[in-house]
Amino acid sequence: MVLRASLEKKEEKEKVRAALMRAALHLAAAHGFASLGLREVAREAGIAPTSFYRHFADMEELGAALVRELAGRILRDFGDRALAAPKGSAVVHVVQSMLSAVARDPELLHFVVAERVGASASMRALLREKLVGLARTLHAAATGEAASASSPPPIAAEAAVVLVMDAAGVALDAPEARRAQLQESLTWAIGALLAAPAPEGKETP
Amino acid sequence: MVLRASLEKKEEKEKVRAALMRAALHLAAAHGFASLGLREVAREAGIAPTSFYRHFADMEELGAALVRELAGRILRDFGDRALAAPKGSAVVHVVQSMLSAVARDPELLHFVVAERVGASASMRALLREKLVGLARTLHAAATGEAASASSPPPIAAEAAVVLVMDAAGVALDAPEARRAQLQESLTWAIGALLAAPAPEGKETP
DNA sequence: TGTACATCAGTGAACGCGCGTTCACTGATGTAC
DNA sequence: TGTACATCAGTGAACGCGCGTTCACTGATGTAC
DSSP: OOSSOOHHHHHHHHHHHHHHHHHHHHHHHHHOGGGOOHHHHHHHHTSOGGGGGGTOSSHHHHHHHIIIIIIHHHHHHHHHHHHHSOGGGHHHHHHHHHHHHHHHOHHHHHHHHHHTTSSOHHHHHHHHHHHHHHHHHHHHHHHOOOOOSSSOOOHHHHHHHHHHHHHHHHHHHSOHHHHHHHHHHHHHHHHHHHHSOOGGGOOOO | OOSSOOHHHHHHHHHHHHHHHHHHHHHHHHHOGGGOOHHHHHHHHTSOGGGGGGTOSSHHHHHHHIIIIIIHHHHHHHHHHHHHSOGGGHHHHHHHHHHHHHHHOHHHHHHHHHHTTSSOHHHHHHHHHHHHHHHHHHHHHHHOOOOOSSSOOOHHHHHHHHHHHHHHHHHHHSOHHHHHHHHHHHHHHHHHHHHSOOGGGOOOO
16 A cells, blocks of 8 residues: 555654754744744754645644644643652642753743743643643542543642643743742642632532 | 923824834734734834834834833732722732723733743743732732832742732633632632741741 | 556745835924024 | 924835745655556
8 A cells, every 4th residue: 555654754754743843842932932934943943944834734733733742741741740649749749740841841841831821722722721631630639539521620729730830931930049949839839729628618610 | 492392292102102002912912922013013003114113113122111011000000909908808809900900901911911921031021020019019918017029929929929810811711701700719719828827937939 | 576656755946925124205393593 | 573493203115035835846665566
């Protein structure tokens, strides 16, 4: 069959696609994703402008891939770390994995933090969905209850995720020394939220 | 003297300047401030592209004016409302004034929420400064203590401001009906933060 | 095995377009005396 | 009062430039038989 390209060819293509996504993240950290041009991204990735179309129809599609693939993976990782930790330290683990992600891949974190409230409504919606998932997971990890995908997550867990994402933004701008303090403050604030009695006897926001 | 233009002329100029700022806010809500063009903004404001230069040197200067003037004013208003309220309801008043600002001037709120974590480091810094001020004021209003400009604001108050700004972003996307729930959740979460015992005996973050 | 054909990522030339910026000018208003 | 001059917001023409997109082509790889 002609339809199935060789593994090697597929991998080659995948590398260029990944290079385009990394190039976009890199440039977005400097000027914001909404202001990126197709030619600018192709140049940064080392391909001809016209080759861009072999991978994405336009910049919007590239942005959606960034959210779905890279952003989705790192947010899922935060949740996985919380679930893998002993119940009492779920919060500490989420905070630590966020801070290590900031150190390891600042451009991706900047993208997530910015696009969460950015200009594109579809990106905002996609990211919010993934953050709601993280809130659910965090709640399950901290309480030991099973995560339910149907009901809304407890508002304390949602607020905790908001604080985590904001702290990522602050950490990105802060010098190394400031980050330890940040970790303490953040852990305290999330602990305070999760320890507080749920409002009006129910946990649905 | 020639140096002092007539009051009328000054007012005329001020109107065009304000029109440019409102045009930028309007367009930024759709495409993001970073992607705005000078010609696009001038067109929306109803003047020739070249007239833009009579008011701002470039788009960056216009952005700085938006932060310093419009964003600064609305954030100061939030604090003033908290101070004017009886001590026990300071939090409720901040939340309410934020939500009414979302209803009254969604484009300005979108701008503040987005640029707080946006692409321009100088805008982020300017906005963070004003939000720290709001946190200090909120703490003073909620506790009755005098606001101190020198020491950092208590982390509970800072976290509260983060939640308020995030809730503004959510409210901007939410249907009218959802906003009442949002107000309850937000008030509860801030209350939980402010009521929690300060970490490690001190209040400096 | 050899030969003819299909697929497809990457490319350079070319297009029309909107951009930011400069320039010299207009015309209304205010000032000097 | 009249007259000459200064200020300055707004303007249209013009510039060079980078943009997104189309097109036909190349060349490597895989398939059919």
